[in-house]
Every structure is written in C-alpha cells, then in structure tokens.
Amino acid sequence: xxxxxxxxxxxxxxxxxxxxxxxxxxxxxxxxxxxxxxxxxxxxxxxxxxxxxxxxxxxxxxxxxxxxxxxxxxxxxxxxxxxxxxxxxxxxxxxxxxxxxxxxxxxxxxxxxxx
Amino acid sequence: xxxxxxxxxxxxxxxxxxxxxxxxxxxxxxxxxxxxxxxxxxxxxxxxxxxxxxxxxxxxxxxxxxxxxxxxxxxxxxxxxxxxxxxxxxxxxxxxxxxxxxxxxxxxx
Numbered sequence: 001x002x003x004x005x006x007x008x009x010x011x012x013x014x015x016x017x018x019x020x021x022x023x024x025x026x027x028x029x030x031x032x033x034x035x036x037x038x039x040x041x042x043x044x045x046x047x048x049x050x051x052x053x054x055x056x057x058x059x060x061x062x063x064x065x066x067x068x069x070x071x072x073x074x075x076x077x078x079x080x081x082x083x084x085x086x087x088x089x090x091x092x093x094x095x096x097x098x099x100x101x102x103x104x105x106x107x108x109x110x111x112x113x114x115x
Numbered sequence: 116x117x118x119x120x121x122x123x124x125x126x127x128x129x130x131x132x133x134x135x136x137x138x139x140x141x142x143x144x145x146x147x148x149x150x151x152x153x154x155x156x157x158x159x160x161x162x163x164x165x166x167x168x169x170x171x172x173x174x175x176x177x178x179x180x181x182x183x184x185x186x187x188x189x190x191x192x193x194x195x196x197x198x199x200x201x202x203x204x205x206x207x208x209x210x211x212x213x214x215x216x217x218x219x220x221x222x223x224x
Contacts, residue, residue: 004157040123040216041216042119042202042204042213042214042215042216042217043158043202043204043212043214044214045211045212058211090157090158103148103160103163104160104212105160106157106158106159107157108156108157109155109156109157
C-alpha cells in the first residue's frame with residue numbers, strides 16, 4: 001500500500017513565524033503535490049513537483065515556497081505565516097507522468113492554525 | 116473560468132440508494148475522479164471515468180456524460196460508514212486536477 005506521511009497532524013504558529021510542513025512518500029512516486037483545503041472550497045493546489053529539484057506553481061502559490069531535495073520528500077514552507085494561512089494542508093503523490101489513470105494518494109493532512 | 120459544482124450536503128437512510136451529482140466546466144477534459152473523505156482524514160480514491168457510461172465497482176458506481184459535462188456517483192445499500200464527503204475532480208487540458216468543494220453525505224439509521 002502507498003503510504004504518504006506528514007510531519008504533524010496539528011500545528012499552531014504565530015504570525016510572522018517561518019513554518020515547515022514535511023511530506024514523505026514511500027512508493028517511489030515521481031509526482032508530489034501540496035494542497036490546502038478550506039470549508040466550502042475545493043482542494044486548491046499550492047505547488048507541485050514532478051521530479052527531484054523541480055517545482056511548479058499551482059493556483060495559489062503566493063506566500064508559500066517548496067523544496068524537493070529527495071524524491072520521497074516534499075516540503076512546504078510558509079516564509080512568514082499569516083492568519084489567512086490557517087487551513088488544512090494536504091500532501092499527495094502520484095506515480096509518474098500524466099497518465100490518465102494516475103491516481104493521487106493523500107497524506108493525513110496537517111491542520112495549521114496561525115495566531 | 117473553471118468550475119465544478121456539487122451539492123453541499125445530502126442525507127440518506129441506511130440501506131437506501133443515493134446519487135451524488137457533479138457538473139463541470141473546464142478547459143479540456145482528461146478524466147473525472149471521485150474521492151471519499153471521512154472527517155479529519157485524507158481523501159481516498161473511489162473511481163475514474165474518461166469515457167461516457169457507467170463504471171461499477173461493488174456498491175459504488177460512477178457515470179459520465181462528457182457532452183453534458185456531468186457525472187454522478189451512485190452508492191447502493193448504504194452503510195453508516197459511508198457517511199463522508201465525496202469529492203469530484205476533473206483533469207483539465209493541462210492535466211491538472213480541478214476539485215469540487217465536496218458533498219457531505221449524512222447517513223441516518
């Protein structure tokens with residue numbers, strides 16, 4: 001079974017802090033994704049990566065950056081956390097390329113609260 | 116713009132059948148996905164449609180009409196454990212997933 005893990009389930013930070021969210025997958029997947037999920041809205045893509053050291057902006061990259069130094073690990077960084085970044089953050093991975101049937105596998109999520 | 120519409124919430128009775136609709140307007144189409152998400156948990160894959168018609172998988176079926184921009188997820192013999200949110204997502208011409216806000220399904224005994 002594919003396993004995607006995230007470093008924290010719950011996180012509370014203060015405005016202006018630098019925040020690191022870590023995601024690790026154990027199935028040698030090429031693609032990794034960071035989403036945020038807010039009530040009443042669909043999942044919104046922040047960044048994704050299709051290879052080590054490669055990254056692409058998603059729909060809402062402002063205020064975020066990412067790092068992918070190793071294939072299995074994809075980190076989301078909030079350079080200076082703000083209250084409007086309070087959200088559920090979901091990491092996902094998928095096998096390779098853009099095959100039509102390529103399914104995304106999700107981690108359990110990190111609920112971040114910025115005070 | 117790109118848009119996925121689903122009902123916000125639905126209620127059904129244990130043992131019954133429920134149909135959750137999804138309509139979409141996207142720039143291109145490369146498949147439609149349904150995911151299930153229990154409260155506080157990660158979304159998990161349920162089904163994938165790329166051609167018109169019905170895909171059946173046990174108690175769950177998913178239907179697609181590309182000409183109408185429409186899909187539904189059909190859940191039969193409902194069980195209490197089916198209480199969850201159901202997310203519809205469409206892969207657009209750039210192979211990016213566009214997600215609906217999800218339908219919260221409440222099952223009553």
